[in-house]
Every structure is written in C-alpha cells, then in structure tokens.
Amino acid sequence: MLLGEIFGYIASILVFSTFYMKTMVPLRIVAIASNVAFIIYATIDGLTPVLILHVALLPLNVLRLLQLRDFIRQVELAAREGFSIEALVPLMKRQILRANETLFAANDVANELYYVADGTLFLPELQHEVGPGSFLGEFALFSDTGRRTASAIARTDCVLMVLTRTAVFSALLQHPRLGIHLLKLITARLLHNAGRDQNLPGPPIDLPAKVPPKPTGLFATRSRRNAVRVTAVAFVLVAIGISQPLYAVLNRDAVVTTWVNVVSAPISGTVKDFSARPGLRLAETRDVARIVNDSADRSGVIHATGVAQRAESRLEVLKAYDARINALSAEWRERKTRYADGFRIDLDLTIQELEHRSALLQERVALAETASGRKRTLRLSGNSSQADEDVAMSSQRALQAALTETAKALDRVRQRRALAERGIYLEEDGKEPEWSWRSLDEIRLETVRTARQVAELADEVNTSREILANEQKNLDVASGATLAVPAGMTIWSTTASDGISVTRGERLFTWIDCGHLLLDVPVTETMATLAVQGTRAEVTLEGERDSRKATVVLSRGASSHLTKAELVSLPDWRKTDAQVIVAFDDSAAIADCPIGRRAFVRFPDIGMFQYVRAYLPPLGY
Numbered sequence: 001m002l003l004g005e006i007f008g009y010i011a012s013i014l015v016f017s018t019f020y021m022k023t024m025v026p027l028r029i030v031a032i033a034s035n036v037a038f039i040i041y042a043t044i045d046g047l048t049p050v051l052i053l054h055v056a057l058l059p060l061n062v063l064r065l066l067q068l069r070d071f072i073r074q075v076e077l078a079a080r081e082g083f084s085i086e087a088l089v090p091l092m093k094r095q096i097l098r099a100n101e102t103l104f105a106a107n108d109v110a111n112e113l114y115y116v117a118d119g120t121l122f123l124p125e126l127q128h129e130v131g132p133g134s135f136l137g138e139f140a141l142f143s144d145t146g147r148r149t150a151s152a153i154a155r156t157d158c159v160l161m162v163l164t165r166t167a168v169f170s171a172l173l174q175h176p177r178l179g180i181h182l183l184k185l186i187t188a189r190l191l192h193n194a195g196r197d198q199n200l201p202g203p204p205i206d207l208p209a210k211v212p213p214k215p216t217g218l219f220a221t222r223s224r225r226n227a228v229r230v231t232a233v234a235f236v237l238v239a240i241g242i243s244q245p246l247y248a249v250l251n252r253d254a255v256v257t258t259w260v261n262v263v264s265a266p267i268s269g270t271v272k273d274f275s276a277r278p279g280l281r282l283a284e285t286r287d288v289a290r291i292v293n294d295s296a297d298r299s300g301v302i303h304a305t306g307v308a309q310r311a312e313s314r315l316e317v318l319k320a321y322d323a324r325i326n327a328l329s330a331e332w333r334e335r336k337t338r339y340a341d342g343f344r345i346d347l348d349l350t351i352q353e354l355e356h357r358s359a360l361l362q363e364r365v366a367l368a369e370t371a372s373g374r375k376r377t378l379r380l381s382g383n384s385s386q387a388d389e390d391v392a393m394s395s396q397r398a399l400q401a402a403l404t405e406t407a408k409a410l411d412r413v414r415q416r417r418a419l420a421e422r423g424i425y426l427e428e429d430g431k432e433p434e435w436s437w438r439s440l441d442e443i444r445l446e447t448v449r450t451a452r453q454v455a456e457l458a459d460e461v462n463t464s465r466e467i468l469a470n471e472q473k474n475l476d477v478a479s480g481a482t483l484a485v486p487a488g489m490t491i492w493s494t495t496a497s498d499g500i501s502v503t504r505g506e507r508l509f510t511w512i513d514c515g516h517l518l519l520d521v522p523v524t525e526t527m528a529t530l531a532v533q534g535t536r537a538e539v540t541l542e543g544e545r546d547s548r549k550a551t552v553v554l555s556r557g558a559s560s561h562l563t564k565a566e567l568v569s570l571p572d573w574r575k576t577d578a579q580v581i582v583a584f585d586d587s588a589a590i591a592d593c594p595i596g597r598r599a600f601v602r603f604p605d606i607g608m609f610q611y612v613r614a615y616l617p618p619l620g621y
Helices: 003-018 024-045 048-081 165-174 178-196 218-243 246-250 299-381 386-421 438-479 525-530 608-615
Strands: 093-097 102-104 112-118 121-123 128-130 134-136 152-154 158-164 254-257 261-264 269-272 286-292 480-485 490-494 507-512 518-523 536-541 548-556 578-584 598-602
Touching: 003 024, 024 048, 112 165, 158 165, 299 386, 299 438, 438 480, 518 525, 518 598, 525 548, 525 578, 525 608, 536 578
Parallel strands: none
Antiparallel strands: 093 158, 102 152, 112 134, 112 158, 121 128, 121 152, 254 518, 254 598, 261 507, 269 286, 286 480, 490 507, 518 578, 536 548, 536 598, 548 578
16 A cells, blocks of 8 residues: 555544544544645645645644633633633624613523623613623523523623623533533622622522623733744745645655666677676776677578679679670671772772773764764765664764763762762662671670670679678677677666576666766646746755755656656656656766665745646636
C-alpha cells in the first residue's frame, strides 16, 4: 500500500470517528487530526481541492478548540469563585434596543436569556432598574409556566447579549459544569426575591442579578493571545500558499538523475578485454571491451568472391573478342581503302578513255561534215547523185550520235568519280559495290554490340566487387566489435564480465554523464501544465542549505513517464503523478555526482493563484 493511501485511510477513519464524539473537545481534536491527515494525503497524491479545503479547516478547528478550552476553564472558575458572563458570551447573539422600546412583557413566553452589556432597563412591576453587567430573564426559562413575571422597558439605548433556550440547554448537555453557573444564578435570584418581599403572591418575580462588569484580566488576555496565534498561523499558510502551492513546499520527493546510455552487444560472441566497472570515470575516450565471434558465417563472402571472379573472367574473354573485332575492323578499313583507290583509278582510266574517244569522234564528225558538204556541192554541180549526199549525211549523223553518247557516258563517269572522292562508290548500274559496305557494316555492328556487352559486363564486375566488399565488411562486423566510452563519462552499471558469451542486443553496461545532472520531480497534472520548458526552478539538495538554479527541460503527464530505460534514477512514482525534468544550470559545480539524492524543488514563477486558476475550468465551461 502506498504512503498516500495509508494517510487517506487514516483521515477517513478520523472523520468517521468524529460522528461518535459526544462532547465538543474530543470532536475538535479528532477533526484537527483528520485535517492534518487529509493535508498529508492530498499533498502526496496531488488532490488540490481536498488540500485547499483542509488547509482552510485546520486553523478554524484550532480556533474553536481554543475557545472551548477557555470556555470550560471559565466555567470551572465560576464554580469555584463565582460566575462570569465571559463563559456565555461566545454563545450569545448581540441585540440593540432603542429607548422606550419594550424588550418583553409580563406573561410573555420566555425563550431567551439576556445580558445587559450597555444601557438601562426599567421593570415597572418591581419599580426597579437593571443596568450594565446584569442578567435578565433567566428565572422564567426554568419555571413550570415558562412565562415572564415582569415587563422590561428600555430607559436608554441598550446593547443586549441574547442566549436562546435551545443554546442554553445545548450548552448544559455538552458541558454539565455550566449548570453550576446557572444554578448559582437562579439560587441568588430566589434568595434575593425572598429577602425583598415575603408576602408577594404567585411565583417569584425575575430580578436582575448583579455580576462582575465587563470581563478583563486572564480570560481576555488568553482570548487575544489565542486569536493572535491563530491569525499568525493562518497568515503563514496564506503567505506560503500565495508564493507556492502548499504541496510544492512540503514535497521533497524529487531525485537527482541524468540520462542513461545503454551499451548493448552489437554482435553475438565472446567478451574480451572487459575493463568497465561501476563508478569508473574515463579521462579520455577509451575502448572498454571487445566481442569476438569465431563462428561468423563466411558463406556470403565465399559466394560473392565466386561471382566476382566469374564476372571478371567473362569480361577478359569479351575484351579479347572485342580487340579481335577491332583488329578485323581495321583490316577491313584498310582493305576498303585499297578497293576505293582501285575504284577511283579505274574511273580515272575510264574518263581518259572516254575523253580520248570523244576527241576522236569530234574529229570524225568534223570530217563527216566536210565530206557531206562536198557531196552537196558535187550534187548541185551535177557531178554526184543525191544518194551519195544522203550516205554522207547519214554517216555524219551516226558519228554525231556516237559523240553525244560518249559525252553522256563521260559525264556519268565524272559524277561517279566526284562521289568517290566523298566516299560514295557507285557501279555503272547505280549500285554500291559489295566491298564498300557489306563486310564493314557487319564488323561495325559487331563492334558496337561487343562494346555494349563489355560495358554491361564491366558494370556487373563492379557490382560483384561491391557486393564482395559489403560481405567482407559484414563478416568483419560479425566477427568482432569494439565498445568505447566517451571521455568524461562514468560507468554506471555492468552486467557482463570477461570471457562470457553474449547474444546480439544483450545489455552489457551503462554509462552516464555527471556533467549534465537532472532532477526527476513528481508533480500534479496541473503543475505539469504550468512548469513548461524554460521555467525557472530553485533546487535544494538533501543535506545542503543553499539553493541552486535550474531550468525545466521536459514535462510529461501521468500516463507518459520516462522510465529507467531513459533515466538512471527515479523517485517513488505514483500513478496520479505527472513528471517534470529539471536540468541544473551549472552541473559542473556539483561534486561527487549525487545521483539518487533527494531534493526540494521550488518554482518561483508559479504561485498559488496561477496554480488554482490553471486547475479550475474556464468561465462559461
């Protein structure tokens, strides 16, 4: 059972017990005890409404208890030394009576007891005046008829203290000693009436009983002293409540902590050279352990090596084939060059032949024209026939046609020669010779195809080498690992030792940074909403007197606590607590790394007014 629940049950039992109290003093004492128990319970569990209620009830119950103790003391004093109005004043009500007003008349029902604090009353039936410090009407309260035996009229403005019949009987039931006081008062009244008039008919008539004037001395001093004490206590509680919520003043459950850094085994294997021990603080970054795994799986490396070697062999073969293709391509280019030279020479010879033929034909055409001209002359002179002229003309036309054909053939050959200079080779029929394209194009295609295959296989070789490198790296990682701790850090706990076998992910040790200390502060949900990141805090460590400056770095609700997976040390958490993480402004000034030490945390910027306002729902909710 939690501490808060224990005080909650104690408070409930005390409240239940108050209903069995038959007298006021024990009831007030038990009520005070229940107030204290409820304050502790509400402080521990963060029950703000309960806390506010019982902080307000505690001084009220203390005040009432002091009043009852003084009341009983005065009753006892009245029994020994006489009676005093001070025993009844706390139970009376004040009443003002103007001059010539009637307080009561004869034969009225008697329900009140009066005490004249100031002024003068006149009793006409008795021709008697009652002044300050006198009781009036007490006899009729206990008579059989319960009626007034005389009237009472105010001569001046009067101040009366009134005690009702019910209040008188209640006081008698709770404090039987009060009856002594009233008995002495009534006895004095009877003796006074008997001594005044022995022949008066009917029941005794109410007469004023003289009592000491206004109370002074011990009772007044004690009342003022008790009032001052209660006022001082209430002032202190209010002052504390204004500056800080009361539970924050009483709460010292905060614990010094810091972030925990867990080192787990990165691989499975055997621990070697383990030198970490709790409390060890490292001056520099250092390796504190190794993990060796002699049974690491090497199949990946072996397979990747085979794949890489096969790819490299195929690449070498393909490169050799590519070199042969390139050589053949060069050979065919040289052969084509020779064919092209021969083709151009052949065209040049053909051009020369056609030019020579054209020249001869031109000469023959000229001769034929001359011969044709002579035949025409001879025919005209009658020395030759028309047939001879026609034969000559026909021969001329044939030669002219042959010249024309030769000229055309020469033009075609010259065009082919011009194209040959640009690398275009055409036969007489307009087709390219086979040597100019067929074999060389095939070689070019094969060269391009081979180059592409070489590039693809080179990429495959690079990929296989990368896979081999990664497999080798994975093998190195799986075969061994080194565990290091940064400089200035402190080993907090260890679960491993030299030579043990561990599995991957198994916790080996933890380290902390004592140069960055925190405080885990359990608070209420309301306080967690106010203590946001950046809020100032003042921390007093257990055993110290001076406070230290700090700052809120994180707030968490009750359902999202940071646990030992994140923090080294935790307070005794309760389900209803929220969580505030506070960082010291100067952790380096704190010696000895006080992890786990309790502390008191105060938030100077969060007062009671802000706390209550944050707790209450907004207006119009």
